[in-house]
Amino acid sequence: MNLILLAPHDLQDDHHAVVRDPRRLRHLLDVHHAKVGDELTLGVAGGKLGRGRLTHLDAEQALFRIDRLDQPPPAALPVHLVLALPRPRMLARSLEHVTALGVKHITLLHTRRVEKSYWQSPELRPEKIHQHLVLGLEQARDTRLPEVDLETRFKPFVEDRLPGLLEERRGLLAHPGMPHACPRGIDEPALLIIGPEGGFIPYEVERLLQAGCEGIHLGERILRVETAVTALLSRLF
Incomplete structure (x- = not known):
């Protein structure tokens, strides 16, 4: 602390x-x-x-x-993070890590490979989410809490909410096998989308790309979600 x-x-x-x-x-x-x-x-x-x-x-x-x-508190990262809901223990660590790094907008998303039982976890209670966000702020000496949204259905998110989020942001879909390496040191607002353990299924990748996201990768290695999140944010910003 x-x-x-x-x-x-x-x-x-x-x-x-x-x-x-x-x-x-x-x-x-x-x-x-x-x-x-x-x-x-x-x-x-x-x-x-x-x-x-x-x-x-x-x-x-x-x-x-x-x-x-x-x-004043440290400057926020110009990124909205969309994260396929991780397993509960990984969710706790991920929330703390991304908060410490300066992310102020987080959307937790349901995808095909997210187990439905994860949405029943006590870690998703508002008081537990708040606790992890506070731990991240204390670590980084920050005072501004991130906003956290829960999106329990993939298709309505892509069709109804994603277009608005991409209006003023560069959409980046981080997924193994995408054609472009993750860019470095960007200076524009971004929407970063990261899948679950096992990645997005092809249908989900196709829908996200059709919506206007740019497919990016971190190389040949397959990383755990919490590692990939930190690596991507560090490289992008």
């Missing part, structure tokens, strides 16, 4: 904040080994970053005096 991310209800006034949830308290006590008087990086969810001094810490609460909140 490289940032103490404060929710609006943590703020007592413009200069004081209190943290009471067990996760952040455990991290302050057991990982930071924080002590009264320590200066730490603070940020307000959706707002700015700054510094604050710890004025009290025990197992029940931590009190901070906010010295300043005057720094």
Whole structure:
């Protein structure tokens, strides 16, 4: 946790904040080994970053005096990530990784090779998704939460929503065997679409290409979804 991310209800006034949830308290006590008087990086969810001094810490609460909140969060990546819903454990890690990298728009999509049982996972509960997003923000010292949409049907997504998403974005379909290597260092808004373990089926690839996406690949190696996501975002931006 490289940032103490404060929710609006943590703020007592413009200069004081209190943290009471067990996760952040455990991290302050057991990982930071924080002590009264320590200066730490603070940020307000959706707002700015700054510094604050710890004025009290025990197992029940931590009190901070906010010295300043005057720094903007890191710039977001100009990308909307469409990710075929991974298996639950991989979903948790993927959400944290892409949030730390600066993705602000995420769509989780159902495809043929996504097991229907994945959509019943507790990891898709709003509070669990929020938890993973917050962990990503804390890692990267960011304050702006991504938006996460769930698309449980492939065909309606491609026919009804995808055309609008592609109006002002370059559509990139990452899939093994596509004709073009993943571009490097692009400077335009993009829609990046990544399939599930086992990839998209031919019908899905055809529909995505017909919709206006450009097929790209990362080479001959077949990567796990969480590895491919990180590699693609790093190479693109």
